[in-house]
Amino acid sequence: MAQHRILVIDDDSNLLEVLRMRLEAAGYDVVTALREEDAIEQVRTQVFDLAIIDLQLTTSDGITVMSDMHRINPDIPAIILTAHGSIESAVSAMQKGAYSYVTKPFDPRELLFQVEKALENRRLSLEIRRLKELLDERYEFSNIVAKSEKMQHVLAQVSLIAKTDSTVYIHGESGTGKELIAKAIHTSSERRDKPFVAINCAALPETLLESELFGYEKGAFTGAVQSSKGLFTQAHGGTMFLDEIGDMPLSLQSKSLRVLQERQFLPLGSQKPVTVDVRVIVATNKDLWNEVKEGRFREDLYYRIHVIPVVLPPLRERKEDIPPLVDYFLHKFSKKMKKKVKALTSEAMQKLMLYDWPGNVRELENKIEFAMAMTRANVITDDLILYGGDQAPDKLKSFKEAKSEFEKQYLLNLLKLTHGNVSRASELAGKYRADFYQLLKKYNLKPETYKTH
Numbered sequence: 001m002a003q004h005r006i007l008v009i010d011d012d013s014n015l016l017e018v019l020r021m022r023l024e025a026a027g028y029d030v031v032t033a034l035r036e037e038d039a040i041e042q043v044r045t046q047v048f049d050l051a052i053i054d055l056q057l058t059t060s061d062g063i064t065v066m067s068d069m070h071r072i073n074p075d076i077p078a079i080i081l082t083a084h085g086s087i088e089s090a091v092s093a094m095q096k097g098a099y100s101y102v103t104k105p106f107d108p109r110e111l112l113f114q115v116e117k118a119l120e121n122r123r124l125s126l127e128i129r130r131l132k133e134l135l136d137e138r139y140e141f142s143n144i145v146a147k148s149e150k151m152q153h154v155l156a157q158v159s160l161i162a163k164t165d166s167t168v169y170i171h172g173e174s175g176t177g178k179e180l181i182a183k184a185i186h187t188s189s190e191r192r193d194k195p196f197v198a199i200n201c202a203a204l205p206e207t208l209l210e211s212e213l214f215g216y217e218k219g220a221f222t223g224a225v226q227s228s229k230g231l232f233t234q235a236h237g238g239t240m241f242l243d244e245i246g247d248m249p250l251s252l253q254s255k256s257l258r259v260l261q262e263r264q265f266l267p268l269g270s271q272k273p274v275t276v277d278v279r280v281i282v283a284t285n286k287d288l289w290n291e292v293k294e295g296r297f298r299e300d301l302y303y304r305i306h307v308i309p310v311v312l313p314p315l316r317e318r319k320e321d322i323p324p325l326v327d328y329f330l331h332k333f334s335k336k337m338k339k340k341v342k343a344l345t346s347e348a349m350q351k352l353m354l355y356d357w358p359g360n361v362r363e364l365e366n367k368i369e370f371a372m373a374m375t376r377a378n379v380i381t382d383d384l385i386l387y388g389g390d391q392a393p394d395k396l397k398s399f400k401e402a403k404s405e406f407e408k409q410y411l412l413n414l415l416k417l418t419h420g421n422v423s424r425a426s427e428l429a430g431k432y433r434a435d436f437y438q439l440l441k442k443y444n445l446k447p448e449t450y451k452t453h
């Protein structure tokens with residue numbers, strides 16, 4: 001373990017030496033200072049684990065030195081040395097942030113004991129702070145399942161990006177979690193208490209999109225009976241999320257470029273530019289560079305937004321995320337639908353693992369929601385996992401097939417229930433014994449295997 005470094009401040013050079021000897025003998029690294037200026041200079045240039053400060057210095061008092069020191073580094077605990085009988089000032093030192101005090105002439109064992117205690121206390125509070133920070137980070141991402149290395153990489157990127165104000169470019173297939181990641185960047189950034197405003201550029205016709213984004217003056221167009229602020233203004237101080245930016249009409253692209261370059265724009269029908277402080281995050285599932293080459297997307301805007309690219313991998317490239325995502329959605333929907341479904345049968349899970357997931361996480365979420373709504377048991381069986389929005393053709397059974405499957409299952413359940421007692425089973429089924437035997441034979445079921453011994 002690294003040696004602890006202690007700063008000792010006292011205007012009595014003899015006492016300073018005694019303290020140095022005692023502390024060095026106990027294994028500490030000691031730096032001494034006779035005057036406040038020297039002490040502060042040391043704090044500025046080195047890291048200390050503890051300071052021992054004399055309360056009555058010639059040029060200033062120990063409490064001022066301690067406060068000055070804490071302004072530079074608040075994590076250095078201070079032990080105050082006081083003259084015998086000045087308990088009052090010692091107590092006031094503690095109120096001002098000293099860890100403890102030792103009275104002079106001091107008992108060396110008492111001093112060492114206080115030093116150890118202060119160091120241990122510091123270690124614990126730093127540890128608690130570290131854990132809290134870790135917890136905060138976890139909390140921020142608690143709604144994002146990321147077991148795969150690829151997604152872990154994305155989350156690490158998100159933590160770093162959140163600390164900057166640069167434009168983020170999120171690229172990923174539909175349903176890979178682009179909006180989720182955009183929100184995570186916002187909530188882990190300094191802007192978290194300000195608005196997160198999202199708009200889907202593909203969802204609105206050109207003129208509507210323009211007035212939504214930039215706002216308008218009263219009378220700017222028919223129907224503009226009063227002025228409106230627009231989303232960029234609403235996002236002031238926060239984050240603006242431009243979803244599906246690849247679908248933004250060319251005319252609006254140049255206006256957006258100006259916002260990105262100067263954080264300024266003109267609302268419709270207004271001559272007065274509005275200045276906003278927004279962080280911009282864009283998302284696209286298109287290959288935007290291709291759009292640039294085809295002349296559908298401005299090259300200069302492309303370069304403006306392509307500052308920090310985040311690529312969300314499709315689900316089929318990170319199948320290890322499927323089981324934890326399933327758990328996450330089972331929990332979510334069982335709570336919502338008030339059902340006690342906690343698992344999938346292994347056949348159902350296997351079916352999910354083998355699938356290609358063109359709709360990515362959103363499709364998986366929908367499938368689990370559907371299965372949860374349909375199930376009557378407390379597990380989800382593979383027959384409840386449907387593909388392609390409806391039943392896959394090879395999965396649609398003929399009436400005959402479905403009927404015999406049902407019959408077999410029915411008989412099996414009866415045999416289990418009656419422990420292979422055929423008289424009892426046929427009675428429950430309302431069948432003659434002979435007919436019942438026929439059925440068992442048809443499905444190759446043997447009552448004796450269900451007998452309990």
Ligand SMILES: Nc1ncnc2c1ncn2[C@@H]1O[C@H](COP(=O)(O)OP(=O)(O)OP(=O)(O)O)[C@@H](O)[C@H]1O
Nearest residue numbers: 143144145173174175176177178179180361362365
């Ligand atoms: N890693 C994940 N952990 C938990 N939930 C996720 C994850 N990724 C996506 N989801 C969920 O899947 C759904 C789709 O995610 P989101 O809307 O962010 O995707 P998108 O890429 O914006 O999709 P689209 O292209 O369709 O707009 C959301 O309900 C989201 O909460």
Ligand SMILES: [Mg+2]
Nearest residue numbers: 175178179243
């Ligand atoms: Mg989206």
